[in-house]
Amino acid sequence: MTAVAEAVEPGQYDIPAEQYHADPVPGGSLSATGAKKILDCPARFKHALDNPEPPKRVFELGTAAHSIVLGDGPELAKIEHKDWRTKAAAADVKAARAAGKIPLKPAEYAAVYDMATALAADPEASELLAPGSGEAEQSLFWQGDGIWWRARLDWLRGDGIVDYKRAKSVKPEHLEKVIWEYRYHVQEHVYRSGVAALGLLPEPVQFRFIFQEPEPPYLVTVAELDPAAQDIGRLDVERAAFLYDHCRRTGEWPAYVPHTAVLSLPDWVQRQYR
Template identity: 60%
Template sequence: MTTEATGVEPGMYDIPAELYHSDPIPGGSLSSTGARKLATECPARFKHWLDNPEPHTAALEFGTAAHTVVLGNGPELVVVDADRWDTNETKAKVAAIREAGGVPLKPADYQRINDMAEALAANPEASDLLAPGSGLAEQSLFWPDGDVWRRVRIDWLRPDAIVDYKTSRSVDPQHLEKAVHEYGYHQQAEFYRDGAVELGLLPPGAAFKFIFQEKNPPYLVTVAEIDAFAREVGRQMNAGALHLYATCRATGHWPAYVEGTALIPLPAYVERQYA
């Protein structure tokens, strides 16, 4: 797909999150989240997710609010000081805040987010990575790759690294190993790095730093990078997802897990018991 075909210039844009997530590329583009879904789910499920945006959830809004406070960039945070959020009056107030592009928060959640930001600021490595003036927050990148366009939204772009902030139940490295695998963070790191390098924003091999922070006191922080083997796995999974996306777009066919009749064996560990 050429630039002329979309009317969009490849590059970095400082645009609202809503515009980024609505996918401003004519004909559509593949995001890191989409690539991770395609790599682990079937195209039919990916297409359904693409056509049916996920609704607001408390966890999603909490994460968005935490990003806003930590990165100093994001939607307006509005504290809704109500004893109950299930009354018609409060529901209407919350809906109006969301409609205006804000994030409604209970006082306790707002305080917790500010306590998290304070704890993160006390971590020397994390606070240095996110030091004011050291980078740009919430930058959107768009670039063509063969027959498709790709896009990412970077939390914090430094001249020497990409920094991504994530809240987590635990920041114990053993827990994070499972989280990286489950949520495809190794794919995300390589997908983002591809865009920054392609657009000349970072040199090849530039660092990608994750800042993981627990959501409960004492709000522990772990700064982490993905190791070489996981990075290579992420690159291969992204390549497969890009090929699948291009093929499905070209054919208009988004298949399920299996087409035709599937032959289902017993799990391998059961077969070994009877071998």
């Protein structure tokens, strides 16, 4: 493992999240998040690339949970104000962010620690994230499909990858929809590919998700994708790599469709008129 790198070479790096997200690869690289965006719409991907948005509140809450559960990440700051719309609260929130901390309301602060306690009580999840069993927040950089890739792994163990996520419900049938909606199958294949390309683990690389609900009793489900889902992930990642390479070479970043769209009404509407 390498510390902060001045010139990026393929490998595993232990670098701050800000440096990773700023993309230190000269000319740019494609991440799992970028792959998801370009699959949706190349034009929207390019706009986001040129106009980065400030972190959204929901992402801050997710990062806070990661910091406590994984033992790595920004410090949490409990903002003791009932109303964050006041000038005093706004000033404290701004100061916390300026210091690199995540500002949380008292209830949010307590919930993050309660989530960590509940996860520690789950035998399978706690074993996967046991202290000393892996390395947290590892950044990978590699080349494949003619382009540079990057990934930031939550937890890299000697026997595979673990990714921790919040989910409204951890019922398996709900998680199947979540995986498709957020394209977690794409993320999984990108992470597997990076670990394999760098020779960090023997193939096939094992990947396990830990999903946890953010509301009491903070239920946990450990999950893996079946071979069909993994294959769809591979196909989607191959398509994302093609789009990224093609758009960069041509300078053309098309919208959803390059021609006049022919639209139908939803099937459920049409059925009412048959």
